[in-house]
Amino acid sequence: MEWKGRRQSDNVEDQRGASMGGSPFGRGGMRIPIGGGRRGGGGLSIGGIVVVLIICWITGINPLTLLSGGDIGFDGDGSSQQTQQGTPANDEMTAFVRTVLADTEDTWSEIFKSSGQAYQDPTLVLFSGQVRSACGFASSASGPFYCPGDRKLYLDTTFFNELSQRFGASGDFAEAYVIAHEVGHHVQNLIGVLPKFNQMRQRMSETEANQMSVRVELQADCFAGVWGKRTDQKGFLSQGDLEEALNAAQQIGDDTLQKRTQGYVVPESFNHGTSAQRMRWFKRGFDSGDMNSCDTFSGDV
Template structure:
C-alpha cells in the first residue's frame, strides 16, 4: 500500500499525551468485553495468542480522562492516519460532487491513547475505532494501531486503512441523514428489529469503505494483496464467525454487524463499482 503517496489531512487532532484511563461500568478486570473481542479478532487474523493481546491492552485506573488538543506529531502512526484520512477526503469530495451534486464536509479524526472523552461519552482502547455523530469525529486509539503494526508489519496497513474508511463511512451516513433515521427507527423497534437495522448500517459502512478502496486502487495506491487482507479481515469480524469462535453457537437475531459473508459481499460491492448508490442496504431483502 502506497500510503506515503497520499495527501496528508489537516483534520487530525492529537490527544495522545493528554489521554489517561478511566474505567467505565462494564469493564472486566481493566479490559472490557470489547477488548476481549479485539483480542480474539487479532489472534485469529494475525495468528497470535489472544492472551498476549490482552496483556497489551492497557489496564485502567480511576484517574479522570483529560484531553489536550495539539497538532499531530510527525511520527509514522500519525503520518499514516493523516495520509489515509486525506485520501478519504479527496475521494469523497469527488464522489459527493460527481454522484450527489453536493459538497463533502470531512470529519475530524482524534488520535488518543487508552481513553478519551467525546460528545458521545468516554471511550477506551477496548471500544476500538469509533465514530461519534454528535461531534462528527472519528476516534482512534493509537496503541491499538501500533500493536497491529508490530504484529503484522506491512500487512497491517490496509487493515488499518479499512478500519478508518469504515468509520468515515459512518460519517457519510451522518451527513446524508441515514444514521439519524436509523436511530429514530431503532428507538421504537423491538430488540431484534433494532439489531437488524444495526446490521444494515454497518454493512453500508463496509460498502462505503469499498467505494473508497475502488477509487484508491484506480490510482495504483493499493494492490491485490491489500484487498486480500481487507477481505480476510471482513471475513473474521462477521458476527457469525466471532460468535462461533467465542461460544460455539450462532444466534442470528443477536447480530449487529452482519455475517462474514455479508461483510465481504458489501465491501466487494463497493470495491467493484465505486458507486455510492450501490450501497443501499436498506431497500433490499438480500443482505
C-alpha cells in the same frame, strides 16, 4: 498500498497521552467490535463488550448516562504531543492515518461534488487507552468508532496491532479499511442515514434494532469499498491489497468473533453482519465504485 509521500490531512487531533478519569464505556457511537477486552488489564470482558454493544445499538441516543453517572472531564487540549509511551506525534503510523484520511476526503469530496453537494470533512482523533467524545466516554477495548454528535472518528492505533496479531488481519490496506469504514459512517451521517436510524431504533425491539444495525454497518463497509475502488483507480493499490481488506472484513464478522470468543454464535445478537456479509458488501462497493450500489436497506443483505 502506496501511501508515503502523498498528501496528509490536517483534520487529525492527537489526544494520546491525555489524562482521563471515569468509566471506560462509550455511547451512541458506531464502532468496529473486537470481540473482547485487551490483554494486560483495563479491558472489558466479553460480557462487558456485549453489554456495551447492546446499549450502544438498542437503547436511546445517550445510553452512557446510565453507565457513567454523569459528565466525565479530561485534561489536555487535543493538540499534537508525545504519547504516554514516548512515541512522537509525527511517527509513521500517524503519517499513515493522516494520508488515508486525506485520501477519503478527496474521494468523498469528488463524489459529493458530482451530485451537487459539498462534503464536510470529519475529524479523526488519535487516543491512547481512553477518550471522551460527544457520544460519551470510551476505552480502547471498544475498538475504533464514529460519533455522530461531534462528527469525529476515534482510533487507538494499537488496534492495528490487535487486528494483525490477534485476528490475523495484517497489512496497511486492512488498516486503511478500518479507517474507511468509520468514514463510511460519517458519510451516512451527512446523508441522513444515521439520524434516521437513531430515531427509529427507539421504537424498535432489540431484535429489530440489531437487524437494522447490521444494514447500517454493511452500508459503511460498502462505502469503504467505494473508497477502495477510487484509490485503486488512482494507482495506489498493490497486488494483494484487496485480499487484505477482505480478510479484515472476514475476521471482524459477528459470527467469526463470537466463535472465537465464546465458541458458538447467537445470530439474533448480530449487529455488524456476518463475515460473508461484510466481505460481500465491501466487495460490492469496490467492484462498482458507486455509492448508489450500497443500498443495504432494500431486500436481503
